Amino acid sequence: MSLDFFVSHYNYWVVIFLMMVGFYILISRGNLIKKIIGLNVFQTSVFMLYISMGKITGGTPPILIGDAHGGEAAGHVVYSNPLPHVLILTAIVVGIATTSVGLALAVRIKEAYGTLEEDEINRIEAQVEASE
Amino acid sequence: MGEGAGRVTAHLPILQVVVPLLAAPICAVLRHGRAAAWLAVLASWSVLGIALALLGQVMAGGVISYHIGDWVPPIGIEYRVDIVNAWVLVIVASIGAVVAPYAIASVEHEIAARRIPLFYAAYLLSLSGLLGIAITGDVFNVFVFLEISSLSAYALISLGRPRRALTAAYRYLIMGSVGATFIVIGIGLLYVMTGSLNMADLAELLPGVWDSRTVKVAYGFLGVGICLKLALFPLHLWLPNAYAFAPSPVTAFMASTATKVAVYMLLRFFLSIFGAAFSFEVMALDRILLPLALVAVFSMSLVAIFQVDVKRLLAYSSVAQIGYMILGLSFASVTGLTATLLHLFNHALMKGALFMALGCVVYRIGSVHIDAMAGLGKRMPWTMAAFVVGGLSLVGVPLTVGFISKWYLILGALEKGGLWIAVAVLVLVTSVMALVYVWRVVESAYLREFSGDEGTREAPLSLLAPTWVLVAANVYFGIDAVRTAGVARQAAEVLMAGIGS
Secondary structure, eight states, X not given: OOHHHHHHTHHHHHHHHHHHHHHHHHHHOOBHXXXXXXXXXXXXXXXXXXXXXXXXXXXXXXXXXXXXXXOXXXXXXXXXXXXXXXXXXXXXXXXXXXXXXXXXXHHHHHHHHSOOBHHHHHHHHHHHHHHX | OHHHHHHHHHTXXXXXXXXXXXXXXXXXXXXXXXXXXXXXXXXXXXXXXXXHHHHHHHHHHOOEEEEGGGOOTTTSOEEEEOHHXXXXXXXXXXXXXXXXXXXXXXXXXHSOGGGXXXXXXXXXXXXXXXXXXXXXXXXXXXXXXXXXXXXXXXXXXXXXXXXXXXXXXXXXXXXXXXXXXXXXXXXXXXXXXXXXXXXXXXXXXXXXXXXXXXXXXXXXXXXXXXXXXXXXXXXXXXXXXXXXXXXXXXXXXXXXXXXXXXXXHHHIIIIIITTHHIIIIISXXXXXXXXXXXXXXXXXXXXXXXXXXXXXXXHXXXXXXXXXXXXXXXXXXXXXXXXXXXXXXXXXXXXXXXXXXXXXXXXXXXXXXXXXXXXHXXXXXXXHHHHHHHHHHHHTOTTSHHHHHHHHHHHHHHHHOTTHHHHHHHHHXXXXXXXXXXXXXXXXXXXXXXXXXXXXXXXXXXXXXXXHHHHHHHHHHHHOOHHHHHHHHHHHHHXXXXXXX
16 A cells, blocks of 8 residues: 555545544443544544545535636636535534434433443443342 | 316325424424324324325336426435335334324323423424335435434433333434444445435446445445344344333334334345345345344344343344344345335234234333233233234234235245255244244233232223224235235335336
8 A cells, every 4th residue: 555545545544533433432431421422423524524525626615606607717617516515514413413312311311320321320220120 | 176186196205204294393382292192193194195195106107206396306306206115105104193193192191291292293203204214216315314213213212211211212322323324424435436316326327336345335334324223133232122111102103114114225225226136146135134134033032032021022023023024135036025025014013013002001000021911811801812913913823914924935935945945944933932922921911810900901992992903904914915915026026126127
């Protein structure tokens, strides 16, 4: 793998790194809030994947330049692809909704169990089951 | 008038999703629980009417393509209804229409009064999300609707009375979001390779880039993501607790619809978009799914036998039944797929009936522990009779829908011959295992003495009537399977042929 390949695909390396970090936090942490943060990092990596794929080398922001009816400047301009950006706007909204539902559940769990640590919750449940 | 009706008919595909989507916020602002309940019933019944009308249109005139906002696909979003998703829409809509009136009494018993309007709002959102996944012809739209249905499902589960409902909802949220994110990654990679999000367009463009590693990686991400959503063993860990601790109507609704729609997504992505040739010949999908399906059916039936909480018992049985659906897909034949599609419908009927019967039990005795249900056969004869018929259907006794599914499944295995005969034998063995776990409940309810409160009576008619509607459907479609099997076979042929034809 040449250095050139590594550098020219740097956005993908960032995405993969973030994705793995987020996923690792999600799996390894027992704290319910930290899990949600891990989920956020994980989702953000996907946002970056989409956003970077819409960028075209030398492309301008997708705003019509020159005459809207196809004047002389319009033919030579390379535009970035706006569609992935728009899609990810939706995905960001979904991500926020997921986070807020997750945090709301965490609040309710804290009220019900008095803790946010997964292993403590499991211990409480095991005690309840044993006493039944 | 005639013209007006024609205009409405032309917009049925969008109304299918918009009606429950608009009814949901109205439910949320209504302060009165009963008013919200009746609005939900009205919305879910009109949804069923629309779904049936769409199925009729598709069977008469072929594929319906609806362009949202008159933007022509592949630029605009297309709703595309063929026989496959018309079938899934009818499944989801009919369960939605039966559970909504059932929920009225059940929810008043299980959920705090101030949360009841919100319950119906979440219920309708979940319904519209599931219908949206089924009807849309745009892959990113699938993700959006998937999240609408999932987020409302997390909220619905967390309304369960035991506090473990909260941790179950949380776990489902984490695993479900990971699954959904995997699906977005897959969709993104497909977009990179083809520049399209329209399903029919993707199906045309993808064969040109089959060799690309990106497409194969996309396939993997989509596969894992969707299998998480449909709770294929070993990605099923969120399901048992979510079903066991959710309020009864939620369990009945989710068990009959959510996983079915996920199975539909799997079929749509892997057979319609990627194509049967790519899935079975290049990616060897059948060889990956077959062992997972067999292990799911066998191990989860075994686990179900040892459960003492009957709701959880049926939840494990659900994972096993999903195994049967995936097993049908792994046959890679029209007969196998027919079995899958039939079982989508049939399993919705049987699990709906069973969980609704359990909801009646919860309503009267507040528990579904197998010992608490001892002697209930005499106290609640109609409820337990519904459970028995549903249970027989689950086992696959003739004259019930369960038999029809297993018949086609075994037919598919025998058709392939050779070692596949062993698969047919395993289907029979696991049916006996189903008999064991259903029998444990029946034995407790009928052969043991009642030890609970002396005043325990039969469940009210408002709970029994919807339950028995599904029980009757179990028997009716078990005797007269010509129509259902016909639609399922037609849908299976469409799936195997690919989206273009």
